Each structure stands twice: as C-alpha cells, then as structure tokens.
Amino acid sequence: MAGVDRDRLARLLDAETARFVTAHPQAGKAFERARGSQLSGVPMNWMTRWPGSYPVVVAAAAGSRLTDVDGHGYVDFCLGDTGAMAGHCPAPTVAAVTAQAASAITTMLPSADAPAVSELLRDRFGLPLWQFTLTATDANRFVLRLAREITGRPKVLVFDHCYHGTVDETAVTLDDQGGVVARPGSLGPQVDPARTTRVVQFNDLAALEHELAHGDVACVLAEPALTNIGIVLPDEGFHASLRALCDEHGTLLVIDETHTICAGPGGYTAAHGLRPDFLTIGKPIAGGIPIGAYGMTADVAAKVLEHDIPRLTDVNGIGGTLAANPVSFAAARATLAEVLTPAAFDRMISLAERFEAGTAGAFADIGLGWQTVRLGCRVEYMSPVRDTGTAAGTAAGWRAARTGAEASAAFDEQLDAYLHLALLNRGVLMTPFHMMALMSPATTEADVDAHTTALRDALDALAG
Template sequence: MSVYQDRARLTRLWEAELAAFRAARPESARLHRAAEEVMPGGVPMLWMEKWPGPWPVYVTEAKGARFRCADGIDHVDLCLGDTGAMVGHAPEASVRAIAERLAQGSTFMLPTEDAAAAAHELAGRFGLERWQFTLSATDANRHVLRYARLVTGRPKVVVIDYSYHGTVDEAYATLDADGRVIPRRGNIGPPVDPALTTIVVPFNDVPAMRAALATGEVAAVLVEPAMTNIGIVLPEPDWHEGVARACRDAGSYLVIDETHTLCAGPGGMTARDGLRPDAVVVGKTIAGGVPAGAWGMTTTFADAVRAKLDPDGEGLEDIDVGGVGGTLAGNAVSMAGIRATLAEVLTPEVYPGMIARAAEWTAGVQAAIDEFGVPWQVTQLGCRAEYSFRPTPPRDGREAAEADDFALQQYLHLHSLNRGILVTPFHNMALMSPATTSADVERHTVAFREAVASLFG
C-alpha cells in the first residue's frame, strides 16, 4: 500500500511530464519507431521498455558521469549502467588497454599475462586466493553453485528473499504467506519448481538461516552482503557472523555476491567489514565497460574442487563439458579491461570522493523529505544511495518490496529525466563514479526537491 494517496494529482503530474518528454525527444522517437520493425518493443532487451516515458532515450556518446542523447541533450548520469559503468564512462586507462588488446587479438581460448595480474589484484582486495573469470557475475554465481554441489554432494542452495544475483535460476524464488518456496513474481519459464533447488530465508533472520541449514541438504548459501536491488537493506550487527557460523556448523559453503556492493570500498563489504566467505563473486564494473565477471575461492575450496574434478590425477577429460565456463570466458579483452580498471581507475584512492558525493546526494534527498514532512527514508551504502517510500529503513526484502509504488517511482524518474538527470530504473538508486562532481549531485538535489514539492507542496 502506497503512502501517497493523491492519485489524481499524480496522474496530472505524470501527464505533464510525458508531454514535456515527447516535445524534447523527437529523434529518440524516430529511432525507436525504426527499431520496432526488427526488435520486440524496439529494444535489444525487453526490460528496456520499463524506462519511464513512451520510448527510451537513445544515447550517442558518454564520458565520465555524463552522456548525450540523440536529441542533443546532456545528462548527468547517476545510473551508470546500474553499476556496469561505476568507474564512469570510457575511462582513459581502460579504453587504452582494451583498444590495444583488440588491435592485437581479442580472444584465443588461451591465457594472456593480464589474467594473472587481474587475479592478483582481486586476491589482494578480497583476501581469497584462487580466481576464475567469465563474462558476467550471473555466470560466476552459476559456476560457484555448481562447484559447491560437486564438492558437498548436496542438492540445494539457500538464497535471501528478494535477493538479486542476475539470472541465476535458483535465486528467482520467494516465500508465500505460509512460508513455502514459490517462483518469484515475473519469473519467466522457470525450468523446475524452485522448491526443488532452493530454500529461501529472509535477510537479517539468523534463526531462519540456521533452520534452513539444519536440513543437511544445502551445498551453498548465496548472499549479497547488503541487499541492493529491492532498495538498500543493510545488515544488522549479528547477521554476517551468524550466517558464517551457521555455514561452518552445517558444512555449507558461504558465497558472497559483491557485484553491487563493490560500492562500499575497493574490496567491497567483504574487505570493509572483515567478512570471511568461502567464495566471492564480482562483475559489471570491473573491466571498465566490457563484459567480465569473476569469482574467487579460498585455497581450501579450490583444492576440494580440483580433487573432485580429477580424483585420480589422470587428467581433466570432461572439464570443457561440465557446465562451467564458456568459449569467451576469460578472453583477452576482458582480462585487459580488468587489469587496467582495477589498477588505474577504480583504485582505493578514488573511493573517499565517491563516497562523499553519495553523502551529499543523501543529504539533499533527506533535506527535501524533512522540509515537506514526507514519510520516506534514504539509505547510503558507500558510493550508492537510495530512497524508499516508507518512513523507516527496511529490515528485509519483503518490507522493502511492500513499500514499492511503481506509478510514483515512474513519475519521479521521468521528472528527473526531463531535467537531464538519469537515475537507476526500477528503483530509486543513485551511484557515484570517480568523475561525479558536487555540481552533478546538486542538480539532482534541486530537481528532487521540485518533484517532492509538486507531490506534497
């Protein structure tokens, strides 16, 4: 149930913003009409239809924290590819390394020197000794879960209610009103009943985690260290230690997906908070904009995997058909992008500025909430921040989901877009890059206050 009740007012405001969008973006409209002839919805992935407005904005060029659209409008980008461009668009060191690698050959099914350099960088940041590479965090999550099942001989995975791990089938599950595992709303063509593969536990519920692991059938627990795709939900003080202890007691592997929470610091929340998982997954931003993902394992976990894959030491005949990997995984371009991005762009030195910009954004949002007495809240996690339509921070994914209001969210996003500011679609998140300035943040602060005033003034 939305806390915003004046739906007639919201409709009038929405219609006015739609008219402004249509008037300002005729070239994007033309491009979209042409695209509809060959792509469903006129977009390369159907979820792109969900952006606010009658058609998506078409991008022509981007640099740092800005992009220009086909209609010549310059935008402050606070979405940054929903973390994929957290380092900023086209960072010079990444572009240079990627371009040089492309000119020398892009993919060989053979390693280059960059791969070990990238693995050393990740090992130093996260504290896990053994690393492998793929094209996305989704793939990395899938592969780690397969390895955990291989080593333990157990069939099931624990995920958190309303978590996000890309398109991992096991994670598209939730709990019904009676606590049964069911497919999450919108789960497209699930291959099996998720109750066969998955146990779902609410975030911040250590007793529920212990009960799930007590079944003895769980190979791995897959968690985000803070929830980030249903609004930001932060861990309570005893959560991570409770989960880690429960996993150790049950003999289940703990896998932490840091793909979004790399916003917290150079080694994500794993390094910042001293967490001790058996595996860590990262992706999206680590290669400066080209597809890349990675997972790290402790030496103990990695050795157990190797022993299971090759128990007699007679070779790895079936390693290429085991459901882990892919022809382009670990390709030379991705490796060059990771090495340059981590070593020269997303360095420890840039985090304080990024986090400071997020604090400014949070303060601007909070100021408008306070001024108009709005029953919303805003939460910051490193260089990421998000507001939600509830008066207090959510404790778990269900509380966050129940506060959602799609129509209200779409209005706020379109209002922002019409003022040349892009925020992350489908929730109310802003992300700061090394190139984001205080002036960029101030533009959002001004626009957000105007939007709140239009709703509550």
C-alpha cells in the same frame, strides 16, 4: 503513500510523460523503427521499463554524463546499473582496450594481463585463487555447480528479493504461506524452484538456522546487503552469525559483491571483514567491458580439484569460449589499477554522503517520510516502512526496511515512476526499477547538487 494526493500525482505523471515525448522525437522515431526487428522495440526486454513512453537513445557517454540522440545531456547516476561505475569511457581503460584489441581479441589462451588481474582481486578481496567468466551471472552459476559438487548436497539458500543475475535457482520468493515459488516474471523455470532452493528473509537468523538444519544446503548465496529492492542493510552481527551458522551446518558461504563493491575497493567483504568460501563479482571491474570472476579459498580450491576430470573440462557445465579473453583482462587490469583506486573510492563515498544529505533534506522538508539509505558510494531512496513504535520508549514513525519483503510491500510504483520521469526531464538519470544513485570517479559535487535541485523541484510540484 500517506500524504500524497493521488489525483495530483496522476496529473503530474501525465504531464511529465507528455513533456518527455515532445522533447524526444528522435528517440521516438528510433523506437518505432526498432519495433520492426526487436521484441518490444528494444534489444533487451527490461529496457521497456525505463521511464517515458520509450527509452532514451544514447548518442555518447563520457565520465558522469550521457548525451542522447535528441541532443539532451544528463547527469548519469545509473551508470549502467553498476556496469559503468568507473565512469563512462575512463581513459586508462579505453587505452588498454584499444591496444589489446589491435593485437589479440580472443584466443582461448592466457594473456599477460591475466595473472595481474587475479592478483589485484586476491589482494582486494582476500581470496587466493580465481577463475573468470563474462558475467557475474555465470560466476554465480558456476559457483553453485561447484558447491553442489564438492558438498554432495542438492540445494542452494538465498534471501528473499535477492539479485544474482539470471541464475535459475535465485529467481524465487516466498508466498503468503512461506512456500518457495518462482518470482513474478520468472519465465519458464526449468523445475519447481522449491526442489532447488531454500529462501529466507534477509536479517532473519532464526529462519536461516531452521532452513540450514535440513542438512541439504550446499551453499548460501548472499549479497552482503540487498541492493535490487532498495538497499536493505544487514543488522549488527548478522554476517558473523551467517558465517557461524554455515560453519555449524557444513554449508559453504558465497558472497556476491557485484553491486556491493560500492562499499570500498574490496567491497563489503574487505570493509567489514567477511570470510566467504567463494566470492563472485562482475560488471564494474573492467570499466564496462564484459567480465565476471569468482574467487575461492585454498581449502575450497583443493576440494574442487579433487572432483575435477581434466579430460572432461569442456563439457562440465563451467566455462565459455569467449570467457577469460585478453580484452577483458586488459580492461580489468587498467580499471582496477588506475581508475577504481582506493583514493577514488574515498572521493566517491564522500560524494555519496553529500547526495544522501541532500536527498534526506528534501524528503524531510516535504514530509513524505521516504527513507534514504547509503552503502559506500551507492544511495537509494525508497518508500518507508511504518514503525509502530512497540519497543519501550520508541515513538511510532518511519524506518528503512529490514527485509526484502518489507521493501517490496512498501514500494510505491506510481510515485517511483513520477520521480524517475520528472528527474529525467530535468537532466538527471537514475537507475530504473528503484531510486538508486551510484557515484563514479568522474562524478562531481555539481552533479550531486543538480540531483538535489531536480528532486526538490519534482517534490514541490507534488506538494502543490
């Protein structure tokens, strides 16, 4: 990053690391104990990527705040990477789960809440028919199977640096020659991903049309905006062209709203009038209780049923014994009806605008050129892309990324690590891997301003 003194940055990162270790002795002890029975000392390996020498260990979470085993409190903008978007332990969800768990936890039969949840999702997202899983990963996985089945086509198309959970077909990228390869870190791909997947850059409609023209793509699986490489927003008219190209080439369109529900009660789909054939979602809709869901149009549903073999539905690759359980449905009904309401979204988006303004102001003052990008109640800040100013009358400067490749190439790992850890040491928890903040119904203006203050303090130290 231009303008950053690397030697100073390294010293500051070392100092923040030492500060973390001194302030978190109980977390350190817990980590050492866990190393005796957990791979890398954590229950899920990606937890090793949290800032600090080891992860914070949570003692309690409520609303927009966490408390750790060392007694420190944090304003939580990570919110379980969207899983706790409703806030931690929202009262209506807790009450519904408590009552349901006392009567039935899992039965492999419908519960009274099941149709209510389907209706809430239908009314929000506009797709009439729904099925349920335990994760958005499974929702995506099952939809890909259905799309291949009903189209008779073998391949899926995704956008470079997309995020759709741990779906094999989506852990892909483009190499320097434009070939489809497994993403770095993808463990043990079942097959060469070029056999299953086509990949294009987000916002590149010419490449999209070229790849769809092969005639072998069952569906495009897309986030409405990329969200796991910083927020990369769609160009004006991108989604209308995406829909038209899918129609032209007989390809189904799947929209994954798991992160982009931040755009509003019906996600980006409702906010911008998208028309997917399938829609998938998970994480936040049950207040943190595991759930996933996928909706479909009536036409798609009819085609699915044409291929269904009722006596073989327990071995068709779609389902799960604990999916569609009554606790998940009770949690989702309460969360959607009473917590993640339209009024709550209005307030959350207003808070995100305040967060965006505070962050952008801090970067402008320090002259780093970082870009602040907002999508509804989600805000990211990230390394910028150098704009060469080639358009007539355009001056050279910085801009936000338009593709996942641009965002990835501009990522500054050392600076990102410093900011994450500096904020953590000042009582502000951001999503790891990228600088993401999410507002919940419990988030306050004071929470937002605490982030701005902590960020300015970290940047002032960097500037010297």
